[in-house]
Amino acid sequence: MKTSGNRSLFGLALTLATAIAQSATPTEAPRPKLIVMVVVDQYSADLFNEYRPLYKEGLKQLATGVVFPRGHQSHAATETCPGHSTILTGARPARTGIIANEWQTPKQAYEANGQTTHEVYCAKDPATQAVTPKYLKVSTLGDRMHAANSKAKIAAVAGKDRAATMLAGHDTDTMTLWWNGKKFETYANARLPKGIDAVNAAAEKSMRTDVPVDMHAACRSRANAVTFESGVQIGVETSEENYSAWRASSAFDAAVLDAALLVLDEEELGRGEQTDLLAIGFSATDYVGHRYGAGGIEMCTQQMRLDALIGRLVDRLDHVGVPYVIALTADHGGVDVPERNKQQGAGQAKRLELELYPAQMSKYVAEKLRLKGPAILGNFFTPDIYFSDAIPKNLRARAIAIARQRYEASDSVELVMSWEELNKIPAPTGLVDEWTLQQRARASFDPERSGSLVVLTKPFVTPLPPPTKTGRDYIAGHATPWGYDRRVPILFWWPGIRGFEQPIAVESVDIMPTLAGLIGLEIPEGDIDGHALDLSRAEQ
Template identity: 25%
Template structure:
């Protein structure tokens, strides 16, 4: 009995000792956040065809509240690049918002030859849909071809689809791909009617506020202004001459110089608004209206507004990056940005929204501009490469129509024709590659199925691999010389290559939880979504291969 009593006393003493060592936390005083800390609104702002150097080239002429506010109050990743080729609008928007690359997301170009259907495929085409807001076919679109999801999709998932996502662009692909698969609304401009329209993928009828805006015919109001320079033309010292032969011309104009008469388009050519800086203004005006009417950023559930300004691309293609037209376009966009920031400060609250600006691609200089300044550059046409290859196939192998097309700097063979000929496909490809390497415009030609064994700089090999989708891409990749531009026109300019003028893009974050600063570390377009996911504390999109920009997220 005494032994039992002693054991009980020892157990009791041990228990009291342990109780003194372990103290139950006071859950009432423990600081657990009631909700995840996120901004009220995220605004993604993509400027189509914006070269990185535009941030600084026109810096002295920018207002304090536009691009200068971005640079001085935001965080800039100064060396941000596109990690794939070709550098085009659709892959750019897709990669920014998925954190993925064409090899994974399926958007390998603006359009491509699809061997499964035996024809060209437009990046966002979907003939199972119908146009909403117009009688045209401009709404037969959806994100169906995008094989992964987006940061906007992940935000919707993270909030049990309570977050609202609205995407806006003059271009269908500039709206649809950022909005992702589950956007509440994606709107783009219909050149036939002049309306902002959408697709039955999103809704069966336009909201009242969109119909009311369309009824205003704002495009005609902008056309009535004509287009002259914002400031005296003699102050545009960062640009080429006012009228040069390698700049494109508007219809019915005898030259490319200012002023540009636009009143002629009123009620006749709604598509032309895209080729004027007013297209950017109209896009941003419509986006501000969406914030108001859709109640974006009005509660504690984070919303997302994706804006893509497309007029910069149309104007850049026509006049080139050294034109007075481009300088004037960015000075006007600077004012539009200032108005957007002021509006967001007032409606959502300064510090309550997270803003980022980037670009889908850059642009080359006009070859003639470089040549007159003694820098090597020329024009060529892929059509001439196609004809030469076709002739070679007939003479060397007696093969007719062995090559379907040369597109996106890739050669696409008709595999069935070659298979039926009993020829060795590797021999045929190598013959074509050897021919291409001898052409004046070509720096190199690569068998895409044997890329890993090709001697190339690691960076270029990676970009080619990231752009190669085995179900959609061609057989041979053509790498053109730097500053050589594929064009059948004697004027205008474009993009698509891996070189820095096409692949070095701006990336600046501003607002919620962003401290001013810069980094010279190399980052990629795919890192934008990874950074957003980290800041918002949500899952990265399912195809994301990017890494967070730690200078921002830490």
């Protein structure tokens, strides 16, 4: 795909359905000196639409820009790493190679933490445990910007290493920061901002301060308690224990913003002749969703705090005084806990039976074939199912067939596909919200990294056990091919914008070519899956 080098800042006139360059009449408005890409982990389109009337600060302001309320992470494996890999590459996981947060390598074992494993984490070298972007198979917007102009400054700051690396790209000399559980860090031998010690100290103090959370007043009507058999309760108005997990609070997002604003100032982003890029990944919404679900007072309070933080970001950008563009989206959506969903009309909501988890399924297959070792790799249920390379070759097909039959017999499973079946399916085309399940799975399929089987659960099935401790256990999730996990908002905003809303279903892979078009960056035809969105009506 190519975009014209002779465009005004907001004169982009590409249509959704074409990858052919078009020219636009120049205006007096300059191109942006700074692109700010904001990604909110687990910020579903459902959350955006539910809380949009309550936003009063930053998110309210961004919602006056160009709004695509039915954006999609189009693939089936709706997890953090695959989702982030699509946003600034313009490519689906089938092209980026990031098919999941973790995948297995049955033919290759690694030593990690004194144990032998076949697991590869999407942002770490399994041999050294060093954070790396090496598994990303394609270039990011930042990679392309820096290749076109070596003076372009690229920075990414996020709450998770996999978010920061997927947004920043392959150049480990960029200012790429992530929270490691104790402090913000970067790649080995890469530099840190001079003021990062103060940010880390403030974050550590916040993390060690055990203060009851004052639930937002606008959220009290959403207090909907759910009590589990263990006695764990969520959805209550206030509790000191509820936010004892610091990452599941707005304080975590505030620390990420502090680090991002530090980078903005120290690197003087947007203040040179070139266009710079700052990507920010907020993770607290995801942790709140996992620990308390998406439907209670905890998520509501998180949304109100996030709104204020985005307002703080916009204020600082205005203070910098350079032309800028903000884009905002999410890596995936999420679903509420099945217990509350069942109370509220989703009668099919349930937790996945333990017999389908890898350890139990592995034991079942091994007993059927009298195998001495494990038949299936992995500790947690994921759509990709990997079989041990130690299974004798003459028994491998039977092992896969036995497992497939058991998965398909479960009333929790919607569809099972083999590697061979997925490999025959062409890359999906057409309206993303009308794709079949097979097409959604194909968008996550990499023949080098995908499993022997892909198992897709039915709607509202959660592959997590009930909690035993408040605020610690994951009790709700995502990673399914269903709409609540695929739909994400996509927003563009800049000062003086003439906003509009377009309800057509679009994809996260459309963001990168849209931003590239705004700065006149050419993207070779065939390099990406996305198409530039037409923002010409929003021109100043």
